[in-house]
Amino acid sequence: MNIREIAKKADVSIATVSRVLNNSENVSSSTREKVLEILKKYEFEMDPWAKRLASKRNVTHVFIMVSRRILRFLDLKGKEFYSVVVNGIQNAANMNRSVTKIVEMETNLDEEKLKGVDGVLLVGGDTTAEHVRFFKKIGMPLVLVDQYIPTVKVDCVVSNGYDGASYAVKYLISQHFKKIVHIHGFLNHFGFKDRYNGYVATMEQNNLLPKDYEYNDEVMEDMKPLMDKMFNIYGVPEAIFASNDSIAMKVIETLMSFHIKVPEDVSVIGFDGIEKGKHFTPSLSTLKVPMHEMGSLALKRLIDIVYNQDVYPVKISLFTEFIKRGSSI
Amino acid sequence: MNIREIAKKADVSIATVSRVLNNSENVSSSTREKVLEILKKYEFEMDPWAKRLASKRNVTHVFIMVSRRILRFLDLKGKEFYSVVVNGIQNAANMNRSVTKIVEMETNLDEEKLKGVDGVLLVGGDTTAEHVRFFKKIGMPLVLVDQYIPTVKVDCVVSNGYDGASYAVKYLISQHFKKIVHIHGFLNHFGFKDRYNGYVATMEQNNLLPKDYEYNDEVMEDMKPLMDKMFNIYGVPEAIFASNDSIAMKVIETLMSFHIKVPEDVSVIGFDGIEKGKHFTPSLSTLKVPMHEMGSLALKRLIDIVYNQDVYPVKISLFTEFIKRGSSI
DNA sequence: TTTCTTTTTGTAACCGCTTACATAATAACA
DNA sequence: TGTTATTATGTAAGCGGTTACAAAAAGAAA
Numbered sequence: 001m002n003i004r005e006i007a008k009k010a011d012v013s014i015a016t017v018s019r020v021l022n023n024s025e026n027v028s029s030s031t032r033e034k035v036l037e038i039l040k041k042y043e044f045e046m047d048p049w050a051k052r053l054a055s056k057r058n059v060t061h062v063f064i065m066v067s068r069r070i071l072r073f074l075d076l077k078g079k080e081f082y083s084v085v086v087n088g089i090q091n092a093a094n095m096n097r098s099v100t101k102i103v104e105m106e107t108n109l110d111e112e113k114l115k116g117v118d119g120v121l122l123v124g125g126d127t128t129a130e131h132v133r134f135f136k137k138i139g140m141p142l143v144l145v146d147q148y149i150p151t152v153k154v155d156c157v158v159s160n161g162y163d164g165a166s167y168a169v170k171y172l173i174s175q176h177f178k179k180i181v182h183i184h185g186f187l188n189h190f191g192f193k194d195r196y197n198g199y200v201a202t203m204e205q206n207n208l209l210p211k212d213y214e215y216n217d218e219v220m221e222d223m224k225p226l227m228d229k230m231f232n233i234y235g236v237p238e239a240i241f242a243s244n245d246s247i248a249m250k251v252i253e254t255l256m257s258f259h260i261k262v263p264e265d266v267s268v269i270g271f272d273g274i275e276k277g278k279h280f281t282p283s284l285s286t287l288k289v290p291m292h293e294m295g296s297l298a299l300k301r302l303i304d305i306v307y308n309q310d311v312y313p314v315k316i317s318l319f320t321e322f323i324k325r326g327s328s329i
Numbered sequence: 330m331n332i333r334e335i336a337k338k339a340d341v342s343i344a345t346v347s348r349v350l351n352n353s354e355n356v357s358s359s360t361r362e363k364v365l366e367i368l369k370k371y372e373f374e375m376d377p378w379a380k381r382l383a384s385k386r387n388v389t390h391v392f393i394m395v396s397r398r399i400l401r402f403l404d405l406k407g408k409e410f411y412s413v414v415v416n417g418i419q420n421a422a423n424m425n426r427s428v429t430k431i432v433e434m435e436t437n438l439d440e441e442k443l444k445g446v447d448g449v450l451l452v453g454g455d456t457t458a459e460h461v462r463f464f465k466k467i468g469m470p471l472v473l474v475d476q477y478i479p480t481v482k483v484d485c486v487v488s489n490g491y492d493g494a495s496y497a498v499k500y501l502i503s504q505h506f507k508k509i510v511h512i513h514g515f516l517n518h519f520g521f522k523d524r525y526n527g528y529v530a531t532m533e534q535n536n537l538l539p540k541d542y543e544y545n546d547e548v549m550e551d552m553k554p555l556m557d558k559m560f561n562i563y564g565v566p567e568a569i570f571a572s573n574d575s576i577a578m579k580v581i582e583t584l585m586s587f588h589i590k591v592p593e594d595v596s597v598i599g600f601d602g603i604e605k606g607k608h609f610t611p612s613l614s615t616l617k618v619p620m621h622e623m624g625s626l627a628l629k630r631l632i633d634i635v636y637n638q639d640v641y642p643v644k645i646s647l648f649t650e651f652i653k654r655g656s657s658i
Numbered sequence: 659t660t661t662c663t664t665t666t667t668g669t670a671a672c673c674g675c676t677t678a679c680a681t682a683a684t685a686a687c688a
Numbered sequence: 689t690g691t692t693a694t695t696a697t698g699t700a701a702g703c704g705g706t707t708a709c710a711a712a713a714a715g716a717a718a
Contacts, residue, residue, distance in 0.1 A: 002704055013668045018706060026666060045424055050704035052378045053673050095374055150492045153648045160644060163479045293641045312622045315489060315646045319482045331674055342698045347676060355696060379674035382703050
C-alpha cells in the first residue's frame with residue numbers, strides 16, 4: 001500500500017495525497033476529508049525512507065548550540081572532545097543534506113533567531129532543563145548531546161559512563177589494586193556523575209572503600225593541594241581513576257611533581273580517549289568514547305525526529321572501549 | 330556527490346559503480362580498481378536512504394527469538410507486555426519490507442537454522458551473554474529487546490527503569506509517604522535490577538530507608554507469607570512500589586485478603602502499563618513503558634545495522650510515563 | 659456574461675540507488 | 689577462423705515519496 005494506491009482509491013492524484021499527508025494548505029476540505037478517510041481505512045503509513053529521499057531537495061537547517069565555555073575552546077580542526085563530536089555532527093549532516101550552524105547557547109533564548117531552523121542540537125554538559133523546556137514549548141525538534149537530564153523527557157545521546165567506569169574499576173581490581181581513588185569534575189554534570197556512580201557502585205560491590213575528590217577541571221588550577229590532602233588523609237593510592245583525560249593528565253603531572261612514578265607507583269586511567277592522551281608521557285590508559293559517532297548519531301536522531309515526528313524520546317548511550325596504554329599496569 | 334557523478338568520473342555506468350559498491354561478482358578487476366580509486370579520491374559515501382528504498386525489493390529476514398517461558402504466554406492478539414512488543418516489531422517490519430518469524434530461543438543454538446536470516450532480535454529478560462556471544466561469533470546482526478547485559482557490548486532497546494522507579498518514589502514522597510516498600514522479581518533480570526536501583530537510590534537520597542522483598546513472579550505463588558513477614562518485621566507500609574504490574578496486582582489482591590484497603594490504607598504503584606491494569610479494581614497506577622515503540626525501535630535499529638553496518642553498538646532506553654490511577658493517592 | 663484572480667488539482671520530473679534485461683566483449687571450443 | 693558459451697558492462701525501469709509547474713475550477717469584479 002503506497003501513496004499511488006491511496007490516490008487511486010480516493011480518486012485523486014498522488015500530489016493531492018501527499019499534500020494531505022503533509023498538511024499542506026491548498027487542499028479543499030472536501031477532498032481532504034475524502035483522502036483522510038481512505039488513509040484511515042487502509043491504515044496507511046508513509047515509507048520514511050522514500051520520504052527522506054524525496055525531500056532531499058530541501059535541506060534541513062540545524063543549529064548546533066554550545067555553551068560559551070565550550071565554544072571558546074572549540075577548534076573544528078582539533079581533536080579535543082567536543083571538536084570531534086561537532087565534526088561527527090557535520091559529517092552526518094553532509095550525508096543528510098543538512099546545513100549546520102554553530103551558535104552560542106544563550107540563557108535568554110529568542111524565538112526570533114530560530115526562524116527557518118528545523119532542529120536543534122544542544123551540545124555539552126552545560127545544557128539545563130530550562131533550555132530544554134524553552135525548545136519544547138515552541139515545538140522545536142531537539143536532541144541533547146553528551147548531556148542527560150533525568151527530570152526532562154527529551155532525546156539525548158550520551159556515553160555509557162557508568163559501565164565504562166565500572167569496567168575501569170574492575171580492571172584495576174583484577175590487577176590486585178585495592179586503594180583506588182576517583183578524581184572527578186563537578187558532579188552536576190551528568191557525564192561526571194554517571195562515571196562517579198559507576199565507580200562507587202563497583203567499588204562497593206567488591207567490598208572496597210570508594211574515595212573520591214572533586215577537582216575543578218575548568219580553571220585547571222594547581223592540583224597539589226588536593227593531592228596533599230589526599231596523601232595526608234588517605235595515603236598514596238595504588239590507582240587513580242579520573243573523570244576524564246584532561247584531569248587524568250593533570251593527575252599524572254602532579255604525581256610526578258611529587259616524584260611518584262606512573263605507572264610503577266600509581267596506575268592512572270582516564271576517560272574520553274582524546275588524541276592528546278595518546279601522545280602524552282606516559283601515554284594515557286583510558287576509556288574511549290566514540291565521539292565522532294556520538295555527533296553523527298545525534299544528528300541522525302534529530303533528522304528522524306524532524307521528518308518522522310517520532311513521538312517517544314529516547315536516551316541513546318554509546319559503549320566505551322578500554323584502551324590500555326602506558327599510564328596503567 | 331552521488332553514484333552518477335562517480336560513474337562519470339570513472340567513465341563507467343552507474344550500474345558498474347553500484348556493483349563495485351556492493352562487492353558484486355561480475356566486475357573485471359581492472360574496472361573495479363578504477364572505480365575504487367575514484368571512490369576513495371572523492372571519499373564517496375552512499376546515501377543510506379536511497380539504498381534502502383531501492384533495495385526494497387529484497388526483503389530482510391529477521392528472527393524474533395524468545396525464551397520458552399515467554400513463548401508460552403505469547404498471545405499475538407493479546408495486550409500482555411511481550412505481545413505488544415512483538416506486535417511493535419511486526420508492525421515496523423511491515424513498514425520495512427521485512428519478514429519476521431518467531432522462534433524459540435534455545436540453549437543449543439545451531440547455525441544451520443539461521444540460513445537466510447539477515448538479523449535477529451532477542452526478546453526478553455532471559456537472554457544471556459552466551460546467546461549474544463554465539464550470534465556475534467557468526468557475525469549475525471543482533472539487537473536485544475528489553476534486556477541489557479553490561480558485560481557484553483551489543484545493541485539493545487530497554488525501558489528506563491531507573492528513572493521510572495525514581496519518579497515513582499519521588500511521587501510517593503511528595504504525597505508525604507515515608508514507609509515505601511519495593512516488591513520485585515528476580516534481580517538477575519536487568520529490568521528488575523534497574524528499577525530496584527532507582528528505588529534504592531531515590532529512597533536514600535531522601536534519607537528514607539529502602540526496604541525490599543523479592544517475589545517469584547513466574548510461578549505466581551501465594552504472596553501471603555511474604556506479606557506476613559513484612560508486616561511482622563517492618564509493619565504495614567504506607568506505599569508499595571512493585572517491579573511490574575503483575576506483581577502490583579498480586580500485591581493488591583493480597584493486601585485485600587488482609588482487609589487492607591487500596592489506596593486508602595496503602596498506595597500501590599506498578600510498572601509497565603499493561604492493559605489489564607487499567608481494568609483492574611482498583612485501577613492500577615503505573616509507569617507506562619512504550620512497549621509497542623520498544624519493538625519497533627528494535628526492528629528499526631536492526632535494519633540500520635543490517636544495511637548500514639553501523640559499527641558502534643548503542644543502548645537505547647525509552648522513557649516511561651507515570652499514569653496515576655485508582656491504586657494510589 | 660465576460661474577464662481576471664485566486665484556489666485547487668494533476669502531470670511529470672526528480673531524489674540516489676538497485677537490478678532485470680539487453681548488449682558488448684572476451685574466452686572456449688570445434 | 690567461425691561459432692558458441694561466458695563474463696563484463698550499459699540501459700532503463702523502478703523503489704515511494706515531493707514539488708515545480710501547468711491546467712482546471714471556483715470566486716470576484718466588471
